Each structure stands twice: as structure tokens, then as C-alpha cells.
Amino acid sequence: MPTVLSRYWFGFLLLWLGLSAFAQDSPRTNGVGPAGRYYPVRDFREDFLVYDDAARAYIPYIAEQHADETALSAYIDLESNRHYQLLISTRQSGYLFINAALRRKLPAGQWLVLSIDSLYRVYRQPEIFLTLYGAPGLEDKRLFIGYPKSATQKPVVLRDDNLSVRPRKFSVYDNFLGLGLLFLLATHAFLFTFYHRAFLRFYSLRDLLSLRAEEDSFLINRPLSSTNILFILNLSFIVAYLILFVQSRNFDVFASRRLLADQRLSLLIGEFFLLSGISFITLVGKYVALEILGGLYKLQGIINVHFFKVLQSSMLFFTLLTLALIIIAYNTAGTSWSESVLLLPLVVFYTARLALLYVVIRSMEPIKNLYLFSYLCIVELIPLIVGLRFAL
Template identity: 75%
Template sequence: MNEWNTRCKSFILLSLVRSFALSLFFFCTTFAQSRTEGIGPANSYYPVHNFQDDFQVYDEATKAYVPYIVEQHADQTALSTYIDLESNRHYSLLISTRKDGYLFINAALKRKLRAGQWTVLSIDSLFRVYRQPEIFLTLYGAPGLVDKNLFIGYPKSATQRPVVLRDDNLSVRPRPVSMYTNFLGLGLLFLLATHAFLFAFHRRAFLRFYSPRDFFSLRAQEESFLINRPLSSTNVLFVLNLSFVVAYLIIFIQSRQLDVVVSRRLFNEQSLLYILQEFFVLGVIAFIVLMGKYVALEVIGGLYKLQSSINLHFFKVLQSSMLFYTILTLFLVVIAYNTGTMSWSEHILIIPLLIFYAARLAFLYIVIRSQEPIKNLYLFSYLCIVELIPLIIGLRFAL
């Protein structure tokens, strides 16, 4: 009897082990197939996230969205979910329905979904359009969850090759050189040439603009040719030079894999000529923004009756910007060329910018307050409009 019990136990244990092994085999096989086959059109995308368990439906009784439950909501034709755009940048949104349906984003109809066809949407494009960290997406069509497929995917590389181990572990290959490397050197030479030109032909103005002692001086020379004529050819040349410094700094930060703009499509790193073209385009944009600021100062200053301090304000803005951006650019370039393995983060740029603009706002308040008998509330409102609010908006769109 004991021998019979022992055999039964051994048989049951062996059966359990075989069942577990077969289950593990089929699970691994299925998982491997799903990973290798891919999803989307022509199975050309890797699945990052499947929204099958994230759908919600609108409940009339509670007047709110509730999680989708098959037993209760099998006849629902509209399934909704939230899409996190900010955390899934550079990925794609893949949508497919077995029957014709419709796609709604934030309760607005966007397109018709053809049966059996994949719709691919770039999450970067959605982020640029809606300017929101997440969107509310609704799929309307045939009832049930089986009809609808919603994924976040990443495209497979067309040049991807399997990794093959070889005996020769040591191989000598040329180090890949980024197109930015050539541009950063040429850009520094260009900025050196422009600064040398300004120093040679406009030495007096150069020494005035790049003088920290003159910047911190509260006794401004109102009759100075730089302050009294803000749109003179000399001032315009220095503004243009500052614009190219800002453009160089933007491309330098972008070369460190930090997104200065929302999408990296502006910086495709196609060729050196393409990057040079972007450099001059960014320089022209920065020049237009700086000159447009003087127009804004004239308009806002007229409303607050500060006409006598507008030119001084604009001069101090240019003077501080030239000192700060030139020093910041040289500092970052020296760090980059001496620490090749350094890990760059957004704080390297954001923290100095916030400190600089906050300090400049306080300094401009002191300078203008010493020149104008105006109420503190008016002056603070004026500075917030022309200095603080553009900074907040610029950081919001840049980050």
C-alpha cells in the first residue's frame, strides 16, 4: 500500500513538472513570436505599450468615465483612453479597427479609420499640435474590444542586423565623427572673426558693451551715442553679433543630445552645409526677436510714461546679454572639449538662465528706479510684461 502511494505521488509530481515545462515553453514561444513579428503596417514596429487594458467607457449613471469591463460593456461602440505624450516622445501611435470607425482626440473628430488598415500618428507631432502632456483619445466603431487595436510602437530599423559573435574581439575601426564636430569649430572661428571685426572698427562701443564695470554702474550716460541712438548702425551690428552667439549656443546644446526645441526634426544632422544653414537661420530669428523687443519696450514704455528710460533699458539688456551669453558659451565649450564623457542634462542650461534673468530683472528695477520718479507698482508691472512674461512663455514652448 505504501509503495502504491509512493508511485501515485511520483506520477502526480512528474505530471505537474511536465505541465509546468510545457506551459513555460508555449509562453516563451508565444512571447518570442510577438516580439519578433512586430505590429503595425507590415509588422514594422516594436510594441511599447498596449492599451487593451486601459480603455474606458462613459457611464450614464455616474456621469463619468469608468474602466471597460467585458461583461458589462460588450455593446459599447466608443472606447476612450488617455495617451501620455510627454513620456512617449519619439514613438508612434498605432491604431487599427476591423470595421470602419472614427478617431476622436479631445472630443473632436479627426479622421475616419478604414477597416483593416493601420493608422500611424507621430507622438512628437501630436505634442507640437496640442501642447499638452496628455490627450484624451476615443475610438468609435463596432461594439466590443476585439474590434479595436491601439498601441504605442517604435519603428524597426531598416538597417538592423543580427549580432554575430566572432573570434576576433579586437577590431580597429575609425571613430564616427558627428557633423556637429566640424561645425562647432567653424562656428567658433566665425564668432572670433566677428568679435575681432567689431573690436577693430568699433573699439569704443566694444569696450563699453563688454565692460562689467560699466554694466553695474548706475550712473548711466544718457548722452552716450550707444544709449541715445539704439537703432544706429553700430548698435545693430552688435545686436547681430549677439544673435549669432545665441544661435551657436542653441546648436551646441542640441549637439549634446538636449532638445532645445520640441522636435529634433529641425536638427537632422544631414550635412555640414545643412547645419550652417540652420545656424544662419537661427541667427536671423534671434536678431528679429531682439529688435522686436525694442519695439515692445517703446510700446509698453509709452503706456507707463517711461520714454526717457527705454533706451537705457534696451542698452542694459544688450549689455547683460552679451556678457552672459558669451561667457556661458565659452564655459560650455571648454567643458565639452575637456570632458568627453560628461553626462549633459537640461539643468546645465536652465539653472544659469533662470538665475541670470531673475538677477537682471532685479538689477533693471534698481537702474530704472534710480532714473525715474515712478511708483513701484507701475515699474514692477512694466518689467514683468517686458522681461518676466516673455521668459516664462519662452521656457514653456522650449521645454
């Protein structure tokens, strides 16, 4: 009996010594990064992916099958790892790609430390796709999320049997976009209920394409009436929502990045109403500009019709564009967006609207083509050209 117990104790002692030796060599104990100055929060050694030509998709890295692969990829969760650092190293010279774009060369044997907060501000995405290209094999590449050690902090020993508990992934933009849709639905329901005739008139494609506008209509002869003001305000809400939607797809609407730089829900709501106010002032200001130019070109009789057609076409187009983009976004979450997807519909719409306005005004006023074309260029074409110049 003592012999059996002695064997058990001896086996337990060997197991404990083996685990102790492994723990001493583990990066969780010694630290990672330059001079081991970072506590490892996550090691991506078991999370690397490789592209499989047969499946046409990324699959988990398997050492027995992918030992010759030179490009290893991984998804980096930025939103759940704020205030941490991304640690990258390759034993031989390699290259770093982020979202399929080459970012920098990786010198052999040197650590690259990237702030996850900075990556989050630059890419404005909850997750990025990172690829390390270099020598084949898993041993050549090291990728960690780490936290810097403090000089005054006592050593903390992390064992490999700890559970990793992470918060659920969520996007502040997704929350706002959902709330924004409910808000737009409520405003449209309000206008449909209390201003039913005007709603049917504004959202009538048949009325838009009609060349005979009723100048004495209650919507045309009073362009800044309370009814029209409410519909202009609703259009402003739609435009502001579209701007924030485009921003959520990592397209910088404003080059300075001072606006829409923070993704907290309360600030996004505030910026939504700020953008709505700017859009509303712009639309009302356009009517004032039409009045001034109409007086110069002696076209006072068509100013109200022109402004009504502008509002009517904009409401139809931007409402349909919003619905289309939302449907595409929620059904193709992994699809990358390009500028042409967003700019092409706008160019087509403004070109078609310019042609429609020309035909409508030409049928109403016996005016020389040169005057009419100059008038439309100033109020419609030149703002479009300037906008595209800054967009591109």
C-alpha cells in the first residue's frame, strides 16, 4: 500500500514540476512585446486564418496542412479591446496588411506596437482584418493584444486555466441607425396622418413627372407655409441620417474629422440634429437664392414651381435611397463599400433632375434657352460640380 501511494505522489510531483516549467516559459508569465514589457491579453496563435482557393473563403490555420502558407490573417476586435496595444513581430522580414491594404514593412525580429484606440479612431470599425505576410509557417509570426506593465505594479501571474470573459460585440452606429429609422418612421407617420393631401402630393412620382404644374396649388403658391416647412424639416432629417449612415461605412464626409469623430450614442444623436439643422437652413437658403436669381432673370413666375419640384424630387429620391442602402447594409454585412456605390446614384439623380427642371420651366415660360440654361447652371449644376470636386 505505501508503495502504491508513493507512486501516486511521485507521479503528481512530476506533473506539478512539468506544469511549473511550462508556466515559467509561458508568455503569460514572462510578458510579451519589446523586452517583455506587456501583459498578454490575447494570443492569436490559435486564431490565424488562411485563404483556401477551393472553398474561396478563409479557414482556420492547420499546421499539418498549411505549413507552407506565407500569409496568415486574423480578425482583430477593436471595440472590445480599447486601451490595449496590438503587438506584432516576425522572425524574418514581412509585411503588414490591414483590411487588404498594405500598411508597412515588418523588420525581422522587431516588435511593432500599435495602439488599438488609434486604430479604432482611424478605421471607425468595431473589427479589422489583419494579415501578416512573410516567411512560411506559424513560428515566424507572433500577434498579441497586450497591456503595458507598470513600473510600480506588483507582478501578476496569469495561468492558462483562467476563463476569458468578454462583453458582447455591439456597434454604437448600429444602435443609432436603428433608433434613427424608428424616428424617421414616426415623422413620416405623423405627416401622413395629419397632412395626408400634402404627403400624397409630395410622394407622387406621377405628379413629379407631370409638366403642367398647378401654380395656384396650396403647396406651390405658399412655399414657406407651415405645411411646407414641416416637409422641408422631414427632408432634412433624411439627409442627416444618410450622412451618418455613410460615415458608419468608414467614409469621411467631412475632411477635418472634427465632426462625427466620437461614436458615443448621445453625441451621435446631437450630431444628427445638428446636421438636420444645417440641411434645413441650406434648403430654405436655396429658396432665397432662387428668389434673387429669379428676379435677375425675370423668372418670378416659375420660382415657386422650381422650388416645389426640387423638394418633391429630393423627398422621393432620398427616401428610396435610404431604404435601399439600409436593406443592402443589413443583408450584406461583410460587403465592402466603394465611393462609386454612393456617388453614382447622386450624379444620376441630379443630372435627371436638371433635365426635368429644364423641360418644366421651358414649357411654362417663353424664355430664351441661353437665359434658362444660365439660370439652371447657377442654381443646380454649379453646386453639383463643386460638391463632386470636394467629394473626390
